[in-house]
Amino acid sequence: MKLYTYFRSSAAYRVRIALNLKGLSYDAIPVHLTRTGGEHRQEGYTAINPAALVPALVDETRVLTQSMAIIEYLDETHPEPALLPGSALDRARIRAIAQAIACDIHPINNLRVLQYLGRELGASEEQKNAWYRHWVELGLQAVEAMLADDARTGAFCHGDTPTLADCCLVPQVFNARRFNCRMEAFPTINRIVDRCEAMEPFRLAAPSNQADAE
Amino acid sequence: MKLYTYFRSSAAYRVRIALNLKGLSYDAIPVHLTRTGGEHRQEGYTAINPAALVPALVDETRVLTQSMAIIEYLDETHPEPALLPGSALDRARIRAIAQAIACDIHPINNLRVLQYLGRELGASEEQKNAWYRHWVELGLQAVEAMLADDARTGAFCHGDTPTLADCCLVPQVFNARRFNCRMEAFPTINRIVDRCEAMEPFRLAAPSNQADAE
Known part of the structure; x- marks a missing residue:
């Protein structure tokens, strides 16, 4: 998996925690949010995520966006340890x-x-x-x-x-x-x-x- | 079920749609967001939802908050028609x-x-x-x-x-x-x-x- 991330992004940080809790390895691809007007607003990144927000997770060929949706996906596809346990x-x-x-x-x-x-x-x-x-x-x-x-x-x-x-x-x-x-x-x-x-x-x-x- | 709602609240409107799509009947309890400084900020309501936001759904004795969490709950407890279908x-x-x-x-x-x-x-x-x-x-x-x-x-x-x-x-x-x-x-x-x-x-x-x- 590849994670488009920015060190200071709170939403990317959430997904990094979830990946680590699941013991899933990933390649971190930095997207700088302030340099040169914001790399997230440039074509290279908006082709991946048109919302121009980090994070985005690429699992095989599928691009997933929105941190909570990504974490729910990780929890469904890698159930242990459960991040949404119980009833x-x-x-x-x-x-x-x-x-x-x-x-x-x-x-x-x-x-x-x-x-x-x-x-x-x-x-x-x-x-x-x-x-x-x-x-x-x-x-x-x-x-x-x-x-x-x-x-x-x-x-x-x-x-x-x-x-x-x-x-x-x-x-x-x-x-x-x-x-x-x-x-x-x-x-x-x-x-x-x-x-x-x-x-x-x-x-x-x-x-x-x-x-x-x- | 009881739904604390305000007619114009976008978040309450989401839950009303989900309840209707599921065919679930509920008692709507209005919480006025602008009258007298906001009924949602008064004790009667903050005792139910300390975040002082609508909606809140009461299912038997449990209070549920946050519109998307409520809809996911409704989808888990009343699976048909599915609001989160597929893979x-x-x-x-x-x-x-x-x-x-x-x-x-x-x-x-x-x-x-x-x-x-x-x-x-x-x-x-x-x-x-x-x-x-x-x-x-x-x-x-x-x-x-x-x-x-x-x-x-x-x-x-x-x-x-x-x-x-x-x-x-x-x-x-x-x-x-x-x-x-x-x-x-x-x-x-x-x-x-x-x-x-x-x-x-x-x-x-x-x-x-x-x-x-x-």
């Missing part, structure tokens, strides 16, 4: 936590959105940082409530093995810390992320461990 | 189209984001409309490319029966038309949405057919 209700909770991050937090703080705020609305660095922190803190507050008040939370977001939810949580918290979000209000999240980050599949997926890291 | 690759494509809408378009144009643009960044109505159209048109361009260039597209987004992807596409296009986005560049999307909107499960789920419609 339909278990999976609904795992997906809801993942989507609370991948739909409600991440897209609003994406690089292209921050660029638009500066370019089109004249937002200052300070306003962009306030925007970032607002949505991340509001979103993580919801995730913390989902995790803290539920007996199904274990060593990880759902039970005692990593799931799709942890694949989404760790990259979001990595970015939140980078932008100095106030993380002390999220003890359950911090506990789970610390546990994940001690594990090799998560550690090897981290931005600083990528070949294209700067 | 792992089919499902990956259906989920990728759904997520190209639910992750890359919708969250950036959510009511709360538009409110923040005005309140915190002093964006004018014109700037908010330009923001809306920018992200919707950019996002639908990607979706159109996914649909137009792929033999797996049929009468609907994937094949000849409605799937999770159509549940996401129809509400997004409903809103795009409401905000006067330029839709003529998206012939495949328009064709599919027109086909969906002629069907009763989609028609009955539309905002104008809800008890709380204004």
Whole structure:
């Protein structure tokens, strides 16, 4: 498999974690999101993914896009260890936590959105940082409530093995810390992320461990 | 089942379509997103969904949140008609189209984001409309490319029966038309949405057919 990735992309980071948890090897093909106006917007890459977003996974000849869809695919085609284990209700909770991050937090703080705020609305660095922190803190507050008040939370977001939810949580918290979000209000999240980050599949997926890291 | 819903919420609209396609009856409980500062932010509702977002589905005693997670749950517990039919690759494509809408378009144009643009960044109505159209048109361009260039597209987004992807596409296009986005560049999307909107499960789920419609 080939993964089109950018070391700092939160969505690519999710897929790298999932591939590592499954023990699947892959060739990482870096797509630089800021150099020369963004390699992801150039023809070489848009021919692969017309949405001009990373990641994209190529399995044999098929191109797969959208990080959560890719992880679900990996889980269906390589069931062990399960990233969506349990019953339909278990999976609904795992997906809801993942989507609370991948739909409600991440897209609003994406690089292209921050660029638009500066370019089109004249937002200052300070306003962009306030925007970032607002949505991340509001979103993580919801995730913390989902995790803290539920007996199904274990060593990880759902039970005692990593799931799709942890694949989404760790990259979001990595970015939140980078932008100095106030993380002390999220003890359950911090506990789970610390546990994940001690594990090799998560550690090897981290931005600083990528070949294209700067 | 009980569905906490708001007639105009795109995410609630997705779930209403899925429930109708499955032929599942439900009690709709309206949560007004703008009246008195937003009923979704008040204790009565945050006790049900701490993320303060609609929809939420209550199945017996369990509360499910996040529209795509809810639809996947409905599909697992009521398999016919399948909203994620076919092989792992089919499902990956259906989920990728759904997520190209639910992750890359919708969250950036959510009511709360538009409110923040005005309140915190002093964006004018014109700037908010330009923001809306920018992200919707950019996002639908990607979706159109996914649909137009792929033999797996049929009468609907994937094949000849409605799937999770159509549940996401129809509400997004409903809103795009409401905000006067330029839709003529998206012939495949328009064709599919027109086909969906002629069907009763989609028609009955539309905002104008809800008890709380204004």
